[in-house]
Amino acid sequence: MLAIHFGAGNIGRGFIGQLLNQAGYEVCFVDVNQELVDEINRRKAYTVKLANQEQTAYSIEGVRALQSQNEEEVARAIAGADLVTTAVGPNILKLVAPVIAKGISRRLAENKHPLNVIACENMIGGSSALRSFVEQHLTAAEQELAKQQIGFPDAAVDRIVPLQKHEDKLLVTVEPFFEWVVNESQVKGELPKVEGITFVPDLEPYIERKLYTVNTGHAAVAYLGYVRQIETVNKAILQEDIVNRTRQVLEETGALLVAKYQFDRAQHAAYIEKIIGRFQNPFISDEVTRVGRSPIRKLSPQDRLTGPALQALQYGIRPVGLTGVIAAALLFDYPEDPEALQLQRDLQETGLAATVEKYTGITPDHELYPLIESQYESLRMK
Numbered sequence: 001m002l003a004i005h006f007g008a009g010n011i012g013r014g015f016i017g018q019l020l021n022q023a024g025y026e027v028c029f030v031d032v033n034q035e036l037v038d039e040i041n042r043r044k045a046y047t048v049k050l051a052n053q054e055q056t057a058y059s060i061e062g063v064r065a066l067q068s069q070n071e072e073e074v075a076r077a078i079a080g081a082d083l084v085t086t087a088v089g090p091n092i093l094k095l096v097a098p099v100i101a102k103g104i105s106r107r108l109a110e111n112k113h114p115l116n117v118i119a120c121e122n123m124i125g126g127s128s129a130l131r132s133f134v135e136q137h138l139t140a141a142e143q144e145l146a147k148q149q150i151g152f153p154d155a156a157v158d159r160i161v162p163l164q165k166h167e168d169k170l171l172v173t174v175e176p177f178f179e180w181v182v183n184e185s186q187v188k189g190e191l192p193k194v195e196g197i198t199f200v201p202d203l204e205p206y207i208e209r210k211l212y213t214v215n216t217g218h219a220a221v222a223y224l225g226y227v228r229q230i231e232t233v234n235k236a237i238l239q240e241d242i243v244n245r246t247r248q249v250l251e252e253t254g255a256l257l258v259a260k261y262q263f264d265r266a267q268h269a270a271y272i273e274k275i276i277g278r279f280q281n282p283f284i285s286d287e288v289t290r291v292g293r294s295p296i297r298k299l300s301p302q303d304r305l306t307g308p309a310l311q312a313l314q315y316g317i318r319p320v321g322l323t324g325v326i327a328a329a330l331l332f333d334y335p336e337d338p339e340a341l342q343l344q345r346d347l348q349e350t351g352l353a354a355t356v357e358k359y360t361g362i363t364p365d366h367e368l369y370p371l372i373e374s375q376y377e378s379l380r381m382k
């Protein structure tokens, strides 16, 4: 069994690659980073280490890698693959779509077996978005065939994998916890046999629960921590005001999720506590600048901040905590993050109201705007 995985980065090696390898797939990574591709091909193995007292280590063997610009070889690999996955980042999906389409087009001509392509990105409808990018590169006849043979099941993936700073360029330290949920109703052919994947008939409750709890809480700690010049998540969450504000945010998203999907209230409260415990993991040093990366993406209308804030209103919840994190995200001016720089340029050139409207869709006459504005001013003064 061959799995082609796009993105040999933190989640690619530290989560998806590990599970596929343990399920018996030959894993072939595809990455744009030549140094990483060369190193994987030189060693054909790497280590995943758990961030726990025991530092449990797993050796992932028999892997190889292709350079994503080597379109011929990547397309050929996809044509013969049993599974394709990605963990490249939501904004990169459109860039990998042409080569995936090339592989699918070749496969449709050569091989009648169904194929599934799973985008393992932090976004709602990641595989569906990838499918629409891929379709733009297929002929009408190929699109018809692809509808029958190529599945793009949406997924939710959860495992905290911080930036890696080891001398060993392939070693990846990950938290012990993981969750990978896939929409089975979008799978073509047999369900992939991967221990660790949970198949569900409807992904929406799971992806919203994950994005609006793990990632909303993470963003709260990161942006509030950044404003206070704290470097890592586990240090930021030691601050009483930050942990309290994070809990307030997770109570707001929790109330929304329980009302919308009828999750059990006590189980959801336990889910929140477990996540706060994960953020406190002393064996992980996760920089707030990684967790806060791409603030424009994180402020977008469906994502972890604006998404639940807007939905909360529909359930009679006033999202004071969430709008506070939106305000903190607007203060994220980390110079090495191109989206942070763009956001700051917009704030300087067009002001707060226009910037908020541009990136969140929240207009100055919207009831959330004064909440964002007042908290932005108050955080800015600190």
Ligand SMILES: NC(=O)c1ccc[n+]([C@@H]2O[C@H](COP(=O)([O-])OP(=O)(O)OC[C@H]3O[C@@H](n4cnc5c(N)ncnc54)[C@H](O)[C@@H]3O)[C@@H](O)[C@H]2O)c1
Pocket (backbone or CB within 6 Å): 006, 007, 008, 009, 010, 011, 012, 030, 031, 032, 033, 036, 068, 087, 088, 089, 090, 092, 095, 096, 120, 121, 122, 157, 158, 159, 160, 161, 162
């Ligand atoms: N790190 C985490 O804790 C975590 C957890 C769950 C989900 N995710 C999601 O996984 C995705 C990847 O995150 P990450 O933390 O692993 O990032 P990362 O930067 O470590 O990995 C991304 C990889 O994609 C590669 N890449 C970029 N452009 C490419 C292209 N055109 N073709 C092929 N490869 C390309 C990069 O070189 C890099 O190796 C994101 O969507 C993220 O939200 C991350």
Ligand SMILES: O=P(O)(O)OC[C@@H](O)[C@@H](O)[C@H](O)[C@H](O)CO
Pocket (backbone or CB within 6 Å): 122, 157, 158, 159, 160, 161, 214, 215, 218, 219, 290, 291, 292, 293, 294
């Ligand atoms: O990957 P992002 O930029 O969408 O979000 C940053 C972190 O919140 C994220 O990577 C988490 O570590 C991960 O989603 C945990 O499952």
